[in-house]
Amino acid sequence: MTLHSAKIGQPVSRIDGLAKVTGQARYAAEPHPAGMLYGFIVNSPIARGRIETIRDEAARAVPGVVEIMTHLNRPHSALFEKSYMDGLGVPGSPYRPLHDAEISFNGQPVAVVLAETFEAAREAAMLLEVDYERWPHNADFEASLHQKYMPSKTRSNYVPPKSRGNAAEAYALSPIKIEGRYHLAPEHHNPMEMHATTVIAEDDGTFTVWDKTQGPQAVQAYLTSALSLSKDQVRVRNPYVGGAFGSGLRAQHNVFLAALGAKMLKRSVRITLTRQQMFTHVFRPEAVMNIALGAQPDGTLQSMIVDGVTDTSRFEHNMENLVIWGLINYKCPNATADYKVAPRDTYTSSDMRAPGAATGVNLFEMAVDEMAYACNMDPLAFRLHNYSDIDAMHDMPLTSKALKEAMHEGAERFGWYNRPIAPKSMRDGKELIGWGMATGIWDAMFSPTSARATLIADGRLHIATAASDIGTGTYTILAQTASEAFGIPIEMIDIELGDSTLPECPTEGGSWTAASAGAAVWLACQSLREKLFKTLGKSGNISAWLTAGLSNNTTVLQDGFLQDKDADENLRLSLSEALSLTGQDRLEVEETAKPGLRGTISQMRKARFTHSAVFCEVRVDEELGIVRVTRLVNAVAAGRIMNPKTAASQVRGAMVMATGMALHEESLMDERVGRFMNHNFAEYHIPAHADIPDMDVLFVEEKDREVSPLGVKGVGEIGMCGTAAAIANAIFHATGQRHRSLPITPGN
Amino acid sequence: MRQFSYSRPDTLDTACHTPDHTRYLAGGTNLIDLMKSDVERPEHVVDLSALSMSQIEERPDGGLRLGALATNADTAAHPLVTERYPLLASAILAGASPQIRNRATNGGNLNQRTRCHYFYDPDMACNKRSPGTGCSAKGGRNRIMAILGTSDACIATFPSDMCVALAALNATVHLTGPEGERSVPLRDYHRLPEDTPWQDNILRTGEIVTSIDLPPLSFGSHHTYLKIRDRLSFAFAIVSVAAGLQMENNTIGKACIAMGGVGTKPWCVPEAEALLEGKTPSPSLFRDAAECLLQGAVTDRDNAAKLKLAPRVIIRALSQAAAGTPQSQTQKTIF
Amino acid sequence: MTDVSVTSPCRLRINGEPCTIDIPPSVTLLDLLRERLDLTGTKKGCDHGQCGACTVLVNGKRVKSCLILAVSIPDAEVTTIEGLSRDGQMHPMQQAFLDQDAFQCGYCTPGQIMSAVALMEEGHVHTREEIREFMSGNLCRCGAYNGILDAIEQVIAQQQQDRAGEAA
Numbered sequence A: 001m002t003l004h005s006a007k008i009g010q011p012v013s014r015i016d017g018l019a020k021v022t023g024q025a026r027y028a029a030e031p032h033p034a035g036m037l038y039g040f041i042v043n044s045p046i047a048r049g050r051i052e053t054i055r056d057e058a059a060r061a062v063p064g065v066v067e068i069m070t071h072l073n074r075p076h077s078a079l080f081e082k083s084y085m086d087g088l089g090v091p092g093s094p095y096r097p098l099h100d101a102e103i104s105f106n107g108q109p110v111a112v113v114l115a116e117t118f119e120a121a122r123e124a125a126m127l128l129e130v131d132y133e134r135w136p137h138n139a140d141f142e143a144s145l146h147q148k149y150m151p152s153k154t155r156s157n158y159v160p161p162k163s164r165g166n167a168a169e170a171y172a173l174s175p176i177k178i179e180g181r182y183h184l185a186p187e188h189h190n191p192m193e194m195h196a197t198t199v200i201a202e203d204d205g206t207f208t209v210w211d212k213t214q215g216p217q218a219v220q221a222y223l224t225s226a227l228s229l230s231k232d233q234v235r236v237r238n239p240y241v242g243g244a245f246g247s248g249l250r251a252q253h254n255v256f257l258a259a260l261g262a263k264m265l266k267r268s269v270r271i272t273l274t275r276q277q278m279f280t281h282v283f284r285p286e287a288v289m290n291i292a293l294g295a296q297p298d299g300t301l302q303s304m305i306v307d308g309v310t311d312t313s314r315f316e317h318n319m320e321n322l323v324i325w326g327l328i329n330y331k332c333p334n335a336t337a338d339y340k341v342a343p344r345d346t347y348t349s350s351d352m353r354a355p356g357a358a359t360g361v362n363l364f365e366m367a368v369d370e371m372a373y374a375c376n377m378d379p380l381a382f383r384l385h386n387y388s389d390i391d392a393m394h395d396m397p398l399t400s401k402a403l404k405e406a407m408h409e410g411a412e413r414f415g416w417y418n419r420p421i422a423p424k425s426m427r428d429g430k431e432l433i434g435w436g437m438a439t440g441i442w443d444a445m446f447s448p449t450s451a452r453a454t455l456i457a458d459g460r461l462h463i464a465t466a467a468s469d470i471g472t473g474t475y476t477i478l479a480q481t482a483s484e485a486f487g488i489p490i491e492m493i494d495i496e497l498g499d500s501t502l503p504e505c506p507t508e509g510g511s512w513t514a515a516s517a518g519a520a521v522w523l524a525c526q527s528l529r530e531k532l533f534k535t536l537g538k539s540g541n542i543s544a545w546l547t548a549g550l551s552n553n554t555t556v557l558q559d560g561f562l563q564d565k566d567a568d569e570n571l572r573l574s575l576s577e578a579l580s581l582t583g584q585d586r587l588e589v590e591e592t593a594k595p596g597l598r599g600t601i602s603q604m605r606k607a608r609f610t611h612s613a614v615f616c617e618v619r620v621d622e623e624l625g626i627v628r629v630t631r632l633v634n635a636v637a638a639g640r641i642m643n644p645k646t647a648a649s650q651v652r653g654a655m656v657m658a659t660g661m662a663l664h665e666e667s668l669m670d671e672r673v674g675r676f677m678n679h680n681f682a683e684y685h686i687p688a689h690a691d692i693p694d695m696d697v698l699f700v701e702e703k704d705r706e707v708s709p710l711g712v713k714g715v716g717e718i719g720m721c722g723t724a725a726a727i728a729n730a731i732f733h734a735t736g737q738r739h740r741s742l743p744i745t746p747g748n
Numbered sequence B: 001m002r003q004f005s006y007s008r009p010d011t012l013d014t015a016c017h018t019p020d021h022t023r024y025l026a027g028g029t030n031l032i033d034l035m036k037s038d039v040e041r042p043e044h045v046v047d048l049s050a051l052s053m054s055q056i057e058e059r060p061d062g063g064l065r066l067g068a069l070a071t072n073a074d075t076a077a078h079p080l081v082t083e084r085y086p087l088l089a090s091a092i093l094a095g096a097s098p099q100i101r102n103r104a105t106n107g108g109n110l111n112q113r114t115r116c117h118y119f120y121d122p123d124m125a126c127n128k129r130s131p132g133t134g135c136s137a138k139g140g141r142n143r144i145m146a147i148l149g150t151s152d153a154c155i156a157t158f159p160s161d162m163c164v165a166l167a168a169l170n171a172t173v174h175l176t177g178p179e180g181e182r183s184v185p186l187r188d189y190h191r192l193p194e195d196t197p198w199q200d201n202i203l204r205t206g207e208i209v210t211s212i213d214l215p216p217l218s219f220g221s222h223h224t225y226l227k228i229r230d231r232l233s234f235a236f237a238i239v240s241v242a243a244g245l246q247m248e249n250n251t252i253g254k255a256c257i258a259m260g261g262v263g264t265k266p267w268c269v270p271e272a273e274a275l276l277e278g279k280t281p282s283p284s285l286f287r288d289a290a291e292c293l294l295q296g297a298v299t300d301r302d303n304a305a306k307l308k309l310a311p312r313v314i315i316r317a318l319s320q321a322a323a324g325t326p327q328s329q330t331q332k333t334i335f
Numbered sequence C: 001m002t003d004v005s006v007t008s009p010c011r012l013r014i015n016g017e018p019c020t021i022d023i024p025p026s027v028t029l030l031d032l033l034r035e036r037l038d039l040t041g042t043k044k045g046c047d048h049g050q051c052g053a054c055t056v057l058v059n060g061k062r063v064k065s066c067l068i069l070a071v072s073i074p075d076a077e078v079t080t081i082e083g084l085s086r087d088g089q090m091h092p093m094q095q096a097f098l099d100q101d102a103f104q105c106g107y108c109t110p111g112q113i114m115s116a117v118a119l120m121e122e123g124h125v126h127t128r129e130e131i132r133e134f135m136s137g138n139l140c141r142c143g144a145y146n147g148i149l150d151a152i153e154q155v156i157a158q159q160q161q162d163r164a165g166e167a168a
């Protein structure tokens, strides 16, 4: 069988797939070093106060228990002295597990049982008795709103809203107005794999840490800082990550606690959170947005006023880009927005898939639908009428925006143009049928990333970068990139990711990995290829072979062979032969892709976004109000698509999560104690097979040479943005009833 | 999960004579779950699986006997059940997931405990789990809690789907204990919480459910199990209704109806059934039945939606039963 | 590893191999596989029967291994994802999952595959709706549901073809 080079843009099956379907892929909780101890975290049942006494006799009496680590006996860590800030850069003072007796959120770890078996650790955790002094707290979002504020120091990626015109006056003068309070319930990421860390205490005193993270180098930095170790003493690995959706952006408690336990006992330690404990850390903040829109009777938007609040903890100021999206995406002469955060006594909310936009775009797009109806216009026509070709908030050109094309192609595919405008005008038996749509927008980001390419003796190409594949298809698209850039079949490529020792790569998230790591791999392969030719040219050995018909300037590297592009196919040299001719046993290069590369435009001069148009059909039982999503079409403009197969899966997956946002997902806070009470998969409902229809994802052509070196924008988040609104809007079209708070659950 | 001793007796007699703080283990899908959550803390676990109680057999009176250890999956798939008691098969298939139904037993289903968030969380006060500590669900996040049969001490629902059909079908539960055998109508098996919510049912120490009898009773196609939940599958009921009507010439003969998701036990109101009997199906008749079934309903902070939904679900279920168009558990359209 | 509490004997056949081990009765089948036998292909997504990641076959039937005490199923035949491929040959369902991109992070995947294999045996595969309902005990947070359905339908189609081939 001849093997051919894969190309960027082909629907290649996942190269990590074999390991995953056979159960061979090992996730963070799955290495099992000899003598490993199991850690089990004990959580605070109160939201604020302090630990008075810890009675651990019964817990220690459980056979197999080795230690119970609390703030009283834990070893010292540098984390306790200085305020460490992680890569997310959330201002405030990050929570320091087991620092002292003070409790600042319900679910806060107060102890870690370390035992020889999982069963012993779990039992001892149940037997530990802790007495608390309770202090008053507030965990109610609504009650916290009057304390909303703007942090004096903002998150580094925060984009302040920018006003234009005079929104208040224009609103007052607008003949057509809508105004509403839109709300999103808090949600938990709930990746299928629970957060876990296995710390392997190596014989030489170093630590190898398997963690469920989106950034092995970020966790390494965290641990070196926390434990005062040097970089070569801590290696962090995450070759497989069972989903994360943002929950792996920050090092979670388990990382630090497992490392602390390993340091204390000089033994390997693993801590896995329970599903219940997955509700004791990050979550998507609860949000309210007051949106007022004014328009002319012909549907021309005159004014947009957005005022939004998300929650944060008392100790950190988490922020989202919540209110800007409508201002960016719509042409409208007058617009203003305001954003604040409201503190409550919980853990700090954090980034969850398409942070800010998932909430902000969906809620805004629900308001846009209301406005379209107020103007008696088709919602798609209304959006086209107010279409902006630029970033209307910054008055800045865009690298590309094929949203119009997406709208048309999506509408075509869906059959939108046959839609009767009036709500409640389609039915089938007892079900009302509704069609809704919305647009989506998300940042197209690019961050400096390095990659190494190595040609080794057996002719295989080895690619390495510290990126993470959290289900994103990174292994596969990087293999495709290397295959095309170097000219070697994908079967001859090994991709190594998920290891802090590899060339630098920022934490996976925000859909930038494809563009950034892709560019780095492309660069590295190109320069490795040059290096190979150059080295070959220098070495005398090749001359004999060259005289046989190949000349230096017509020689190409293709499908893993050096051959003359015009000459006989048999006259070719395998990569291992070529390498041996150079007299070296490996050739290696490392390259870094930076913004500005290959004509990419700096963020200061052009704005860059991914766009989408989502169309949805729902069926709603007229009497019972039960909603079924029966069709979803998403037309995505995301620049160049590296692998339509994995990219479509990414978009579909986000659409599933957005369906949850629209209909199912809600973490129920019992504000009396500050705990999310439905802390399990039976009562926190994520969509199941039965909830999800066949989803149609199409990628519209969008050539964009400026956004990133390969023209790639990334597809991980865009499916979140717009889909929930399309569902809510379809429900309105079916029933004539507006819902302004998500999720829309039975009986509401 | 705390340490416990484990045994697997092979006679009913040995199994009945157990020390204090024993829990019986059948499929384990509820007990193991609760032990991991530190809600159940048995010192002894007596595994019933070696007892021969998994038969499904015809009774001389034409009824059916379901062994307590027959799995929910086998029960729902058994030809005698699908032919004669499709309502029961449908209710079973509306619950849990195939994997759980493959393990869950009929006896275990009867004795499963509430899904109240607070019951499941040992950090929270709960009278059912820890008598006398109070009820955190009251005034808390209680959208899944009951609106019927509640007391000051407890407002938790009994979560089973299967038992709702069993209640509608007027099944009988057979028990064997240290003091011998007895039988109880299923409708009397589960208890109202009153001021002793920790007693879910009338089972005494050492007693074992051995089988469940279904009376000879046929509704033809005039039955339905209609379950409303937060997602379209694999979720507990917000409101469910099991209904069977014996129809003769467009007149309701015997009427059987029970509700799930709303009551602290499978909810039956004989007056509502009587009200239907001898009448011609009509929306107003069904409305009256709904009103009768829901009499005395009390809502708390988050669960008013149940009261809004419940009458509609009852009316729809009765319409389905009257029309002879039972709800499919795979086709999600509600006819 | 030292077993530290009172143990009971546990006798099983796992992927065709006999397995005899003394364990505390509180050890679930899932934890036995993952922590004591290093069969980590079976995943833990909730430990409470709520996600399906831990699905294995016990005597040919799909069950959630997190809710089974390992000592309570004496002599049972347990099949895990590791036992599905034979002689290095993937099971058709594994191949179909690969072909249809029926996963992303891969964490729910072994459970989905085991469930799908049992589903085929049960025969609940007449319509896409039926497959959806009978696969609903396996959650996928990555949302690979469409691909999973396509994979199952690929195997159904293959089987039909094979049968037609045999008949011809």
Ligand SMILES: Cc1cc2nc3c(=O)[nH]c(=O)nc-3n(C[C@H](O)[C@H](O)[C@H](O)COP(=O)(O)OP(=O)(O)OC[C@H]3O[C@@H](n4cnc5c(N)ncnc54)[C@H](O)[C@@H]3O)c2cc1C
Pocket: A682, B023, B024, B025, B026, B027, B028, B029, B030, B031, B032, B033, B048, B068, B069, B072, B094, B095, B096, B097, B100, B103, B104, B105, B106, B107, B108, B109, B110, B111, B112, B113, B159, B160, B161, B162, B207, B208, B209, B210, B234, B235, B236, B237, C048, C049, C050, C051
């Ligand atoms: C994720 C999940 C979702 C579920 N969804 C649903 C649903 O939608 N609808 C639904 O109806 N159910 C649902 N269930 C509950 C499931 O049906 C029950 O867990 C199951 O029926 C219990 O049966 P078992 O044999 O496993 O019981 P076990 O867990 O073995 O026992 C449960 C209780 O019954 C006692 N017991 C068992 N057998 C006997 C006996 N013969 N005599 C006396 N006492 C006995 C035990 O001591 C124990 O207290 C769900 C369960 C889970 C885990």
Ligand code: SF4
Pocket: B114, B116, B117, B118, B119, B125, B126, B127, B128, B129, B134, B135, B136, B137, B138, B145, B153, B154, B155, B156, B197
């Ligand atoms: S409703 Fe019942 S089960 Fe729930 S907390 Fe109150 S007493 Fe406990």
Ligand code: FES
Pocket: C043, C044, C045, C046, C047, C048, C049, C050, C051, C052, C053, C054, C055, C064, C065, C066, C067
């Ligand atoms: S781990 Fe068993 S069902 Fe989730």
Ligand code: FES
Pocket: A192, A242, A243, A471, C102, C103, C104, C105, C106, C107, C108, C109, C139, C140, C141, C142, C143, C144
């Ligand atoms: S593939 Fe990630 S949870 Fe299913």
